[in-house]
Amino acid sequence: MGNNDLMVGLEIGTSKICVVVGESRPDGTTKILGVGQAPSRGVRKGEIVDFETAMKCVHEAVVDAEQKSDVMIRSVYVGVAGAHIQSFNNRGCVVLPDDRDEIDEEDIEDVKISAREVSIPAQNAFLHSIIQHYHVDGQDGILNPIGMLGQKLEADFHIIHGVRTRIQNTIRCVKELPLEVEDVVFTALASAQVILTQQQKNLGALVIDMGGGTTDYILYVDGAVRQSGAVGVGGDHITNDISMGLRIPMARAEKLKIEEGSVILGNCLPGETVVLKDDSGFAGKEIERETLNTIIHLRVRETFELLKRTLDEESFINYVGEGIFITGGCSLLQGIDHLAEEIFEIPARVARAQTMSGLTSAFQNPQLSTAIGLIKYAQAVQADRPQRRGLTRIFSRFIPGMR
Amino acid sequence: MIQLNRNYTLPEREDDIIPIKVIGIGGAGSNVLDRVVLDGMDQADLIAANTDVQSLASSVAAAKVQLGRSITHGLGTGGDPELGFTSACESGDEIRAALSDARLIFICAGLGGGTGSGAGPVIAQSAREMGALVIVFATMPFSFEGKRRAAQAQEALGRFHQLADAVVCFENDRMGDMVAPKAGIHQAFAVADMTISQSLRSIVNLIQRPGILRIGFDDLLAALRGGGGRCLFGYGESDSDNRAHEALAQALKNPLMDRGRMLGEASRVLVQVAGGPAMTLSEVEILMRELNKHISEHTQLLFGTAVDGRMGARLSVTLISSLACETDERPVQNFVPVESFAPPPADPIVPAPEPEIAVVQEAEPEIEPAAAAPVVEREQVLQVEPTPSIQSLVPGDQVTESEMVEAEPEPAPEKTPPRIIPPKKKPVVAQKAGPEQISPKSESVVGKPKQEKSVAAKQEVLQFEPLTRGRFEKSEPTIVEGQDLDVPTFLRKNVRVK
Numbered sequence: 001m002g003n004n005d006l007m008v009g010l011e012i013g014t015s016k017i018c019v020v021v022g023e024s025r026p027d028g029t030t031k032i033l034g035v036g037q038a039p040s041r042g043v044r045k046g047e048i049v050d051f052e053t054a055m056k057c058v059h060e061a062v063v064d065a066e067q068k069s070d071v072m073i074r075s076v077y078v079g080v081a082g083a084h085i086q087s088f089n090n091r092g093c094v095v096l097p098d099d100r101d102e103i104d105e106e107d108i109e110d111v112k113i114s115a116r117e118v119s120i121p122a123q124n125a126f127l128h129s130i131i132q133h134y135h136v137d138g139q140d141g142i143l144n145p146i147g148m149l150g151q152k153l154e155a156d157f158h159i160i161h162g163v164r165t166r167i168q169n170t171i172r173c174v175k176e177l178p179l180e181v182e183d184v185v186f187t188a189l190a191s192a193q194v195i196l197t198q199q200q201k202n203l204g205a206l207v208i209d210m211g212g213g214t215t216d217y218i219l220y221v222d223g224a225v226r227q228s229g230a231v232g233v234g235g236d237h238i239t240n241d242i243s244m245g246l247r248i249p250m251a252r253a254e255k256l257k258i259e260e261g262s263v264i265l266g267n268c269l270p271g272e273t274v275v276l277k278d279d280s281g282f283a284g285k286e287i288e289r290e291t292l293n294t295i296i297h298l299r300v301r302e303t304f305e306l307l308k309r310t311l312d313e314e315s316f317i318n319y320v321g322e323g324i325f326i327t328g329g330c331s332l333l334q335g336i337d338h339l340a341e342e343i344f345e346i347p348a349r350v351a352r353a354q355t356m357s358g359l360t361s362a363f364q365n366p367q368l369s370t371a372i373g374l375i376k377y378a379q380a381v382q383a384d385r386p387q388r389r390g391l392t393r394i395f396s397r398f399i400p401g402m403r
Numbered sequence: 404m405i406q407l408n409r410n411y412t413l414p415e416r417e418d419d420i421i422p423i424k425v426i427g428i429g430g431a432g433s434n435v436l437d438r439v440v441l442d443g444m445d446q447a448d449l450i451a452a453n454t455d456v457q458s459l460a461s462s463v464a465a466a467k468v469q470l471g472r473s474i475t476h477g478l479g480t481g482g483d484p485e486l487g488f489t490s491a492c493e494s495g496d497e498i499r500a501a502l503s504d505a506r507l508i509f510i511c512a513g514l515g516g517g518t519g520s521g522a523g524p525v526i527a528q529s530a531r532e533m534g535a536l537v538i539v540f541a542t543m544p545f546s547f548e549g550k551r552r553a554a555q556a557q558e559a560l561g562r563f564h565q566l567a568d569a570v571v572c573f574e575n576d577r578m579g580d581m582v583a584p585k586a587g588i589h590q591a592f593a594v595a596d597m598t599i600s601q602s603l604r605s606i607v608n609l610i611q612r613p614g615i616l617r618i619g620f621d622d623l624l625a626a627l628r629g630g631g632g633r634c635l636f637g638y639g640e641s642d643s644d645n646r647a648h649e650a651l652a653q654a655l656k657n658p659l660m661d662r663g664r665m666l667g668e669a670s671r672v673l674v675q676v677a678g679g680p681a682m683t684l685s686e687v688e689i690l691m692r693e694l695n696k697h698i699s700e701h702t703q704l705l706f707g708t709a710v711d712g713r714m715g716a717r718l719s720v721t722l723i724s725s726l727a728c729e730t731d732e733r734p735v736q737n738f739v740p741v742e743s744f745a746p747p748p749a750d751p752i753v754p755a756p757e758p759e760i761a762v763v764q765e766a767e768p769e770i771e772p773a774a775a776a777p778v779v780e781r782e783q784v785l786q787v788e789p790t791p792s793i794q795s796l797v798p799g800d801q802v803t804e805s806e807m808v809e810a811e812p813e814p815a816p817e818k819t820p821p822r823i824i825p826p827k828k829k830p831v832v833a834q835k836a837g838p839e840q841i842s843p844k845s846e847s848v849v850g851k852p853k854q855e856k857s858v859a860a861k862q863e864v865l866q867f868e869p870l871t872r873g874r875f876e877k878s879e880p881t882i883v884e885g886q887d888l889d890v891p892t893f894l895r896k897n898v899r900v901k
């Protein structure tokens with residue numbers, strides 16, 4: 001193979017499919033070799049609804065990426081999204097046998113398993129168990145307990161899970177291409193890898209990835225994931241609202257949103273209008289700017305308020321020192337950062353992948369955060385486990401009864 | 404030269420509305436309806452009929468009929484027209500109830516599957532039997548959908564031709580030409596939906612928009628009947644200084660017009676020009692003169708105009724035709740409606756010409772809907788034989804010279820092509836129904852306006868009530884905190900956007 005240092009991230013998004021090819025360098029950095037893209041069809045709200053069509057689009061994007069990076073893609077890290085993804089925090093606990101008091105790797109595995117001994121819905125599967133902190137004999141805040149002496153090892157995990165069949169759908173779509181799936185990664189988790197620095201994770205930050213069909217979020221406090229999830233609302237909803245409100249076709253609504261839309265109200269002159277250009281042979285229409293912005297504003301506000309209520313259920317949002325990082329295509333909406341600040345009452349900014357070698361400015365688009373983030377995730381995982389486990393890893397996850 | 408009175412405003416009289424229903428059958432039919440709603444339709448009732456409850460649930464139509472409840476148990480037919488047929492038979496009563504009181508029924512279906520192809524003809528028959536005029540909009544499957552679907556579609560199309568007054572058939576393959584080759588099938592469907600919606604709306608407007616010259620159903624049918632031939636359709640709109648020219652150019656550009664080339668072969672072309680109060684006859688004249696360049700001298704132009712305050716500064720042109728096929732006749736007689744309606748073999752309904760079409764005369768919108776007399780009058784006219792409320796122009800005729808036809812009620816123009824009327828000097832009001840003409844039916848007729856008002860009210864609700872899932876049809880609804888987030892926020896928050 002010899003391709004071990006190649007990492008490929010694949011996001012099957014609601015509006016576009018994105019494939020990023022990266023290479024890890026001996027010095028530990030990652031170089032982006034190429035980015036392939038294709039418009040997405042057959043995907044709604046982050047989930048595949050039309051298998052054949054989606055597969056064709058993924059194929060198209062993969063071919064594009066292969067051409068641009070001049071490599072052959074065999075396996076990918078693939079993002080999963082959708083409102084079915086849920087999370088919770090749980091503590092696992094293992095007590096060491098009497099004849100041993102030094103904590104080893106096996107205990108770490110065991111405590112992870114123990115943390116997963118909690119009932120999630122029968123049709124669900126675990127996606128991630130992300131370690132927050134360890135406790136050894138009641139001592140808090142331990143990052144790496146291996147080699148420590150103690151009797152009782154406890155660990156707090158952030159556990160992300162989703163509906164098994166839907167996750168499998170994504171995997172099947174990739175496998176039938178055929179490509180190997182290295183791992184499946186919740187999209188917000190991937191995006192955060194490339195948007196937040198370790199420092200920002202430590203100080204506390206909320207990442208909101210507002211894409212075409214879903215709005216995913218992930219919240220870090222003290223360097224660890226505390227909360228995450230997804231709402232099945234995205235840019236498509238904004239476009240649909242515009243299309244219905246102004247009675248114009250979706251394609252026009254989309255164009256109007258991107259070119260003229262803003263979430264800020266009261267910034268227009270009274271009676272200020274946008275004229276829809278007449279390219280398709282159908283009605284040319286004048287649209288009041290404030291009306292357009294009101295439709296957008298209401299949708300984005302509602303989505304943020306909903307997020308805020310969800311986050312308020314636990315109090316972690318109060319420990320977010322670095323504020324909010326909005327990414328995904330909708331972050332390009334004019335004024336969205338201001339609206340987020342108003343609603344969450346903490347600083348907010350639009351964020352995109354930070355400079356990486358090989359990443360030209362053309363790719364510094366918030367729409368690509370997830371796919372580039374997947375590379376970063378891959379890098380971290382591969383550094384963590386030098387021996388490839390690939391498929392077995394995936395399978396162990398989805399075979400019922402195995403954890 | 405005739406001067407249109409610029410102050411002419413249209414009394415938006417509800418009693419003016421002819422009860423029209425549009426029924427979408429099967430998945431494709433229901434998608435077309437959704438498109439129609441999105442594009443705006445307040446002059447007809449929309450009904451979705453399907454075997455598939457899931458699709459039905461997501462439809463935006465105000466009325467819904469589940470077909471074959473005990474046959475498919477809420478699922479589709481899986482592409483079996485036989486099942487579609489028996490399903491429609493089982494639900495006959497519900498279908499008839501949904502279609503009742505309509506004078507004109509449009510049927511939309513994608514042929515090739517089980518429901519549209521199997522249930523469609525049954526519904527067309529019911530519609531005919533209830534005395535309505537039936538116009539079918541059908542799509543033929545893409546060739547890549549396979550032979551079986553093509554055969555099923557062909558068979559269904561044949562039935563529709565027998566049953567309906569007119570069948571407008573769109574070939575998906577041709578729609579495919581309208582989208583980029585790389586675009587997917589969904590986009591092609593979307594274009595099909597859009598085109599059907601646009602033609603449907605144009606036709607409804609043609610009928611409902613109070614016209615200066617109103618087009619009669621017979622003329623409409625004559626233009627639409629093409630004996631399985633190709634449907635030609637074009638729509639253009641402009642508000643520029645040169646709007647007449649531009650609107651027509653755009654209409655001719657429509658791929659379904661084949662850039663205007665096909666028009667030369669059409670024997671009848673229906674043209675409707677609509678504009679705001681500022682529309683002048685000289686504009687219409689320009690337009691017609693240009694159009695004449697695209698048609699052969701044997702082509703008959705069926706021409707109507709409508710003044711609609713909502714058009715503002717815009718002027719629109721709708722061209723509808725189907726390629727000539729003179730052998731095409733009216734549906735076989737055994738399906739002709741029962742005694743309930745106007746004397747066969749006439750088309751059951753003929754839209755009244757605006758009695759005071761002489762625009763100038765009706766300059767004051769003071770005629771209140773409340774005025775009972777005009778109502779009766781209008782309805783009266785509806786009972787009368789097809790009034791040529793339409794202009795049939797031979798190419799070369801100038802609109803300015805043209806005028807309304809004198810209204811001698813004529814024997815059914817069934818097989819007679821609309822006559823060519825020699826130009827006269829002044830517009831003449833088509834017909835005034837005197838009180839002495841009140842038919843025994845007048846009782847029920849008088850009662851009608853109220854009912855129509857309620858229809859209109861329902862439509863109003865439709866506009867503001869969240870019903871559509873549009874883009875999210877195929878996905879699981881996003882229900883959070885008891886709210887369906889797929890419904891536009893502004894609708895749920897009751898914010899009026901206009």
Ligand SMILES: Nc1nc2c(ncn2[C@@H]2O[C@H](COP(=O)(O)OP(=O)(O)OP(=O)(O)O)[C@@H](O)[C@H]2O)c(=O)[nH]1
Nearest residue numbers: 429430431479480482513515516517518519544595
């Ligand atoms: N215009 C348009 N055509 C469609 C659409 N979906 C499918 N079609 C076409 O319509 C044909 C019939 O498909 P459907 O309407 O889904 O089938 P159905 O009538 O509901 O029948 P069953 O599902 O088999 O019960 C297909 O063969 C396509 O050619 C659509 O969204 N728009």
Ligand SMILES: Nc1ncnc2c1ncn2[C@@H]1O[C@H](COP(=O)(O)OP(=O)(O)OP(=O)(O)O)[C@@H](O)[C@H]1O
Nearest residue numbers: 013014015016211212213214235328329330332367
């Ligand atoms: N300049 C812009 N202004 C506003 N919205 C934009 C802009 N550019 C893209 N969008 C919107 O962003 C959305 C796509 O974002 P993105 O590519 O992140 O989504 P995705 O990853 O395909 O979907 P998802 O992650 O939800 O499955 C679309 O709804 C698009 O309309």
Ligand SMILES: [Mg+2]
Nearest residue numbers: 013211328370
């Ligand atoms: Mg995304």
Ligand SMILES: [Mg+2]
Nearest residue numbers: 429430455479
């Ligand atoms: Mg169906």
